[in-house]
Amino acid sequence: MFKVSFFVEDAKLGEAFKRLAGVARNVEHAYVPNVEPAANGKTNISAADAMDLIGKCLRKHKADSFQGPYMKKILEELGMPTSSYSHRIGQLIEHGIIKAGKKEGATTTYHLVK
Numbered sequence: 001m002f003k004v005s006f007f008v009e010d011a012k013l014g015e016a017f018k019r020l021a022g023v024a025r026n027v028e029h030a031y032v033p034n035v036e037p038a039a040n041g042k043t044n045i046s047a048a049d050a051m052d053l054i055g056k057c058l059r060k061h062k063a064d065s066f067q068g069p070y071m072k073k074i075l076e077e078l079g080m081p082t083s084s085y086s087h088r089i090g091q092l093i094e095h096g097i098i099k100a101g102k103k104e105g106a107t108t109t110y111h112l113v114k
Contacts, residue, residue, distance in 0.1 A: 065101065067107055
């Protein structure tokens with residue numbers, strides 16, 4: 001069994017699901033904004049779009065305050081690499097989407113800016 005990921009335009013999503021019906025198991029979908037193919041065959045998403053997407057996901061989960069490891073779950077849900085979660089937290093702070101709160105030992109609590 002294999003896992004296959006691909007991007008499809010909004011207008012052709014229904015057709016793609018129809019063709020997968022009966023063949024694929026556990027079909028999942030997620031909206032990815034402004035995906036543009038890069039020269040190396042991979043896809044790129046701008047940093048600003050990624051920050052907006054993460055902010056929307058945090059609001060959807062009503063994560064008004066969270067700690068760093070929670071960001072790994074959010075990034076995993078969005079299909080982004082979890083190894084760079086601390087870098088993403090720094091970007092979110094720079095973009096004003098979250099702010100750092102109380103630091104207890106090695107753990108910092110972050111708060112979603114409304």
